[in-house]
Amino acid sequence: MNEQELQDLQKMVEIAVNALEDIKAKDITVLETQEKTSLFARMIIASGDSNRQVKALANNVAVDLKEAGFEILGSEGQDGGEWALVDAGDLVVH
Structure with missing residues (x-):
């Protein structure tokens, strides 16, 4: 990845984490995956308390x-x- 792609990726991660925090997600974890798969560079995993919250997240x-x-x-x-x-x-968010 070049410098611009890394900056865009970091911005995506920040936006996604903020969006999860806005809806009170729990256990937000950001994983660096670019060394493990070529499909995506980062994965964010988070939890919700209900089906409704997961949809909103x-x-x-x-x-x-x-x-x-x-x-x-x-x-x-x-x-x-x-x-x-x-x-x-x-970026993949799950």
């Missing part, structure tokens, strides 16, 4: 990243709310 992350100009490649699991995943390319 995923939605808030996706909305905030989009508003900052980042592309959301996909999201899954929000229907049931037991788990959710937001794929923003170099």
Whole structure:
């Protein structure tokens, strides 16, 4: 990754963590994964207290990243709310 890509990635992580904190996510953990897989460079794992909160967490992350100009490649699991995943390319939030 070049310097600009690293700066963009750090900004994505900061936006996602703030979005999770806004909805009171628990156990927020940021993992560096670029050495383990070429699919994404960072993964954020967080927990919610209810299905409703998990849906809100995923939605808030996706909305905030989009508003900052980042592309959301996909999201899954929000229907049931037991788990959710937001794929923003170099960043995955679960």
